[in-house]
Amino acid sequence: MNNVELAQSFVLHSRPFKESSLILELFTLDHGRCNVLARGVRGSKxxxxxxxxxxxxxxxxxxxxxxxxxxLKGFEATERSYSLVGVPSLSGLYMNELMLKLLIQWDPHPDIFQCYQSALFRLSGNENPSVVLREFELQLIDELGYGIDWLHDIHGDTIDSELDYGFLPEQGFVILPQAPKNALKAQGKHIEAIANHDWEQSGSLALARKIGRTIIDPLVGYKELNSRKLLQQTLAIR
Structure with a gap:
């Protein structure tokens, strides 16, 4: 991969390099995550x-x-930038940090790329950031091989909206009281709502967030994500 032309890309993060350059951490459609040195771009000219x-x-x-x-050999804008301010901007930075932590370099994930671009579009259109983030997290988890069966418990029985369950990472849902005491508790109606992307069902977003964290936190080594902390602080102030 010595010479690549016009790869569809987003800058996830950048950091200074020497006096006038930047190291760009990119997410690309066809090449996955990669780092590129942009020489001289920090100069006033x-x-x-x-x-x-x-x-x-x-x-x-x-x-x-x-x-x-x-x-870096060259670059050009392909569309207008997604205009994100406040909570939508912090939400976008959280998605960026997740991908920096969870995606390995040079491993293409075109479905995640499309999901990410769709999420930016939705955030720029003032869609509920919590809904956008939960759906992005769930697709990211699924793409990384940690997908959840929202329709069945670990025995293959259909989730019953009238019953309560416990969630076990890497296994799935277990009907109560058979689940261990430390299992994350979940109502069947909320599990069904998540399966149907029914975020109007009270409690579905909260459950999706909790389950997402039980899977994501070990993958990032239980390290605090700066963007998530800032997002939570901002939402607490509002």
Missing amino acids: NSHKRALLQPFQPLAISWVGRSELKT
Whole structure:
């Protein structure tokens, strides 16, 4: 992968490199997550270029190089940037941090790319950020091989909206009282609502968030995600 032309990309994060350069952490449609060195873009003469190398801006990026760190050759905006402010912006940064933590380099996930771009579009349209994030988390978990069967318990029996269950990571739902005491408790009606993406059902979003965290937290080594902490603090103030 020495020479790549116009890869559909988003900048997930960037950090300074030496006096005038940036290392861009990208998420691309065809190549997955990768790092690219953008030489000289921090100089005052290139401020207009640097303005495009921001999160939530759809880009076509070209690079060269034999090493793991590629060198930026050129880039252009393919669409207008998704305008995210406040909670939607923090929600987008949370998705970025999740992908930086959970996706390995050079492992394409085109479905996640499409889901991510769709989530940015929905956030820019003032859709409920909690709904957007829960659906993104669940698809990300599924793509990484930790998908949840929302329709059946671990014995293959159909989830009953009238019953209560316990959730066991990497296993699924167990009817109470058979589940261990430390299992995450879940009402059948909320499990059904999540399966149907029925977020109007009171309690479904909260359950999806709790289950998502029980799966994601071990995958990130139980380390605190800065964007999630800031998002939670912002929501608590509102």
